[in-house]
Amino acid sequence: MTGHGLLFRKLYLLVPLWLFVSCSASDINTPEDKEATLRYLALGDSYTIGESVSASASFPMKLTTKLNEQLDKKTKVDILATTGWRTDNLLNAMEAQALSTDYDIVTLLIGVNNQFQNRPFSQYETEFNTLLEQAIELAKGENNSVFVISIPDYAYTPFSANSDREQISSDIDRYNDYAEETAIASGIRFINITDITRMGLEEPELIASDGLHPSGEAYRRFVERLFPLVRSHLSE
Template sequence: MRKCIVCITLLLALNIQAQKTMEYLALGDSYTIGEAVPEKLNWPNQLVQKLQKDGVKINQPYIVATTGWRTDELIEAIETDTQLKNKYDLVSLLIGVNNQYQNKPIEIYDKDLRKLLSIAIDKSVHGAGGVFMVGIPDYGDTAYAKKKKLTNVAENVEKFNQVASAIAKEYNIPFYPLFTLSQKFFGQPQMFVDDELHPSGKQYQKWVDYFYQQLKKDRINK
């Protein structure tokens, strides 16, 4: 009789665990909040929608991101956000393009990114096992960059991506690069919003499709 009770208790516990709905925290800047696109079309929301269609129980993402934020501004925002939960099942980080655009020292980016990853790991139920990073896309050949006559963008963005990739490897966190993929969308107006710089919902969908299966393997189907 006692064995039966123990078995039933264990089965109930496993069932509750199986039904648990995941919570997702997305940290970043304009590329995460989705500048000038409806909320449902930014990439974190499209990721959640795709996971839900695959039967994954996950709530809409809680996003801490604003257009123009550098790493230090994201850190400050996280530290002052009273709505943040203590723990999340999944945490993403995509940050750095504004550090690069504003010509901030890459050494500062390195230092801040490490702090942000430490915060992300602390916010994750699974520690580093629940965190993933997304690389900075190339915007050097967008219509916006051409009009502004920006130079050496691709080279500089890649330097920031190299720092991010190396740190992700050091922390044993998946890093999904978008640099080469993003270059395929140059000259395609439908892939950008009206400012001719930020991605459209269609481009964000391509981002998610690009790393989706690997993300599921790395962080969902563990």
């Protein structure tokens, strides 16, 4: 099977059960005397659920842990993500879940499967805009409560050894450029973590055991960039 064929299997066959997971801060050893005052919604795909790493090693859970350590508050995180999801899959899931509109923080990381499955880029353009609109609505209508995270570059993994790495990176750049421009135009913070994943071949510890997805260490570095912006926003 080719590298793309294996990637397809990874994106569609591994852990397809994460639909909507609600995690309270107490699930990650937060002191019980903190009152639950923050609500966090993480939207995405395998990069959000933390494919091939433990649940606590995913970036939403690491961010939640750090918030609980640094702020005198208890954070409850809801994760709406599944391996293999494109923008349309996420939109459909959001509609089916009838989510509440009182989240203090919403993160969005989506698009790699649009690229991998060769979906028209125009589909991403249209649906990403809709996702941003809905994310703002879910965040109490406050655009500064939404954080868009760039798409990791899977070209820099052993799994893509037989793929056109240069083309993959070029495609990922196109998606990320559009996401950044659109987010900024909407008053939404954009966090670039793609460069971290592009160190994967030089720093193998950044790649999970499946040879494709980011490791817990990579997600830790994602949170190093994301956390200061979230903390600043919550302090406003």
